[in-house]
Amino acid sequence: MNRKELVNEISTKESFLCVGLDTDISKIPTHLHNHPDAIFEFNRAIIDATKDYCVSYKINTAFYESMGMKGWEAMEKTLYYIPSTHFKIADAKRGDIGNTSAQYAKTFFEVLPFDAVTVAPYMGEDSVKPFLEYENKWTIVLGLTSNIGANDFQQKKLADGKTHLYEKVLSTVAEWGTPNNLMFVIGATKAKDLADIRKIIPNHFLLVPGVGVQGGSLKEVAEYGLNTDCGLLVNASRAIIYADSSNDFAVTAGKVAKEYQIEMAEYL
Amino acid sequence: MNRKELVNEISTKESFLCVGLDTDISKIPTHLHNHPDAIFEFNRAIIDATKDYCVSYKINTAFYESMGMKGWEAMEKTLYYIPSTHFKIADAKRGDIGNTSAQYAKTFFEVLPFDAVTVAPYMGEDSVKPFLEYENKWTIVLGLTSNIGANDFQQKKLADGKTHLYEKVLSTVAEWGTPNNLMFVIGATKAKDLADIRKIIPNHFLLVPGVGVQGGSLKEVAEYGLNTDCGLLVNASRAIIYADSSNDFAVTAGKVAKEYQIEMAEYL
Numbered sequence: 001m002n003r004k005e006l007v008n009e010i011s012t013k014e015s016f017l018c019v020g021l022d023t024d025i026s027k028i029p030t031h032l033h034n035h036p037d038a039i040f041e042f043n044r045a046i047i048d049a050t051k052d053y054c055v056s057y058k059i060n061t062a063f064y065e066s067m068g069m070k071g072w073e074a075m076e077k078t079l080y081y082i083p084s085t086h087f088k089i090a091d092a093k094r095g096d097i098g099n100t101s102a103q104y105a106k107t108f109f110e111v112l113p114f115d116a117v118t119v120a121p122y123m124g125e126d127s128v129k130p131f132l133e134y135e136n137k138w139t140i141v142l143g144l145t146s147n148i149g150a151n152d153f154q155q156k157k158l159a160d161g162k163t164h165l166y167e168k169v170l171s172t173v174a175e176w177g178t179p180n181n182l183m184f185v186i187g188a189t190k191a192k193d194l195a196d197i198r199k200i201i202p203n204h205f206l207l208v209p210g211v212g213v214q215g216g217s218l219k220e221v222a223e224y225g226l227n228t229d230c231g232l233l234v235n236a237s238r239a240i241i242y243a244d245s246s247n248d249f250a251v252t253a254g255k256v257a258k259e260y261q262i263e264m265a266e267y268l
Numbered sequence: 269m270n271r272k273e274l275v276n277e278i279s280t281k282e283s284f285l286c287v288g289l290d291t292d293i294s295k296i297p298t299h300l301h302n303h304p305d306a307i308f309e310f311n312r313a314i315i316d317a318t319k320d321y322c323v324s325y326k327i328n329t330a331f332y333e334s335m336g337m338k339g340w341e342a343m344e345k346t347l348y349y350i351p352s353t354h355f356k357i358a359d360a361k362r363g364d365i366g367n368t369s370a371q372y373a374k375t376f377f378e379v380l381p382f383d384a385v386t387v388a389p390y391m392g393e394d395s396v397k398p399f400l401e402y403e404n405k406w407t408i409v410l411g412l413t414s415n416i417g418a419n420d421f422q423q424k425k426l427a428d429g430k431t432h433l434y435e436k437v438l439s440t441v442a443e444w445g446t447p448n449n450l451m452f453v454i455g456a457t458k459a460k461d462l463a464d465i466r467k468i469i470p471n472h473f474l475l476v477p478g479v480g481v482q483g484g485s486l487k488e489v490a491e492y493g494l495n496t497d498c499g500l501l502v503n504a505s506r507a508i509i510y511a512d513s514s515n516d517f518a519v520t521a522g523k524v525a526k527e528y529q530i531e532m533a534e535y536l
Contacts, residue, residue, distance in 0.1 A: 022368070024371075060364075060368060060371075062362070062364060062368045062369070062371035062372045062375070063368075063371050065371070065372065065375045065379075066371040066372070066374045066375040066379060067379070068340075068344075068375075068379045068380075069337060069340055069341065069344075072336075072337055072340050073337065076336075076337075091364075093362065093363060093364050093388070093391075094330070094361065095361060095388060096328075096330060096359075096361050097413070097414070097415040097417075098415065100290070100328060100330045100331075101330070103292070103328075103330035103331050103333070103334040104330045104333065104334070106334045107330070107333045107334040107336075111333075111334060111335070111336045112336075120361070120363060120388045120390050120391075121390060121420075121421060122388050122389060122390045122410055122413075122421060122422065123361075123388075123410070123413050123415060123417050123418065123422075124413075124415065124416070124417020124418055124419065124420030124421055124422070125416070125417045125420055126415050126416055126417040127415065127417050128417075142390055142391070145365065145390075145391050145392075146365070147365040147366065147391060147392065147394050147395065148392070148393070148394055149365075149366075149391050149392020149393045149394040149395050149396075150391065150392060151392065152389075152392030152393055152440060153389060153390060153392060153433065153436065153437065153440070154390065154391075154392070156426055156427070156433070156436065157426065157427040158424055158425065158426060158427065159424070159425040159426065159427065159429050161427050165421065165424070165433065168421065168424065169421065172420060172421075
């Protein structure tokens, strides 16, 4: 999916919501547990209930890998079930030396039809470049994450005494791609930092996790993060998919997604 | 496998060689291509030929993921084929927020019987801790990598004008675990930096890639990196497994592995 198509979807649906399918077998409703393909059945119901209110789905590969072969199969089935109108993100946080990153890029962009994959920046340019070589595919590089561990290295200041490591990551990585094939992960718990971040990368889309369970404010994210093309994909995972553990889990997930969409429409 | 067992293996075999199974279907001998399970057959032959000369195998997950379900299956079969005497590393470079990293740890330490997994440090403490919670399992955190991209961020100096980011990573991460459950990736192309690195982490094992195809010198790595428990696992992947593309590939791989072992015995 290219930028224009993504922006059109956002504008048509008045939503920049990404639903995170962090599907954990221990957290899905008990009545599904006996189903031979419980993870996929859960995801299918969530997708059916939320697809009108979101423009993207994010599959966190960790939750599928931890189920071995069966998990990989459920991930594939889920991916093919997501409508072609929706932007499909592999939240995999990969990154290795060049020839190995090329294998990861092949995995998510050729073997699996994802639109985007999240990538860690620590290993530098040759670890990110292989992902950027695919047309109409997106690389989403970790900038400032929403977890407490972001303070350990990302927030450290560099030799000039002013620039934080994550700011250096943003400005450096921005030169390796374009706003048409590169996005950044910026955690919502640092919403006020978005104003400064927008000075460094005004045009890029930002994938913003941490709204909901992790405590970020959608209003602040929109206030400091929106640009003329929207430029935001706000992700909610647990706040939507685990909103209700009863038989009505999908109905409730749809309601919560709709609430996000209505609030997002106000800000657009 | 615990530290004592690993040190015993090294001492018995007079080897600190790790063979990297970066098995790429496009690079294995053509006579194997028609085999229904070509990747596993290649790995089995390599393991049979090299196991007497190495103490560890490193499976780079990227090369298996890029083959989808079939690749995952080949990885599992390979893993179970490696003798129990050998230290089994998942070179996966994972790392995510705490609840997600816990899923990755489960994947490599419970679902799959790896002894160790490589982890990226960018997301900080809560992204690394879940891996450290497993008894007799090891977390191998990226310190200074062997690729050119290491200059982009790892080699940047911090606010004191002296400490490089990778040095800060080493000293900080060392506090999260112990030399009995934590190792670091230190690229061999920076062998002379090992003397300074040993001042920060004198007791930890270092996983050293980059010897062979990437140009690192084994002699220098041993000179600057060895400690009283050896403290090194030197990895060679392509230099061993692709040393020969003929029908004799395994025999040649065994010869090359033996050459490494003989040289390593001199340094121990």
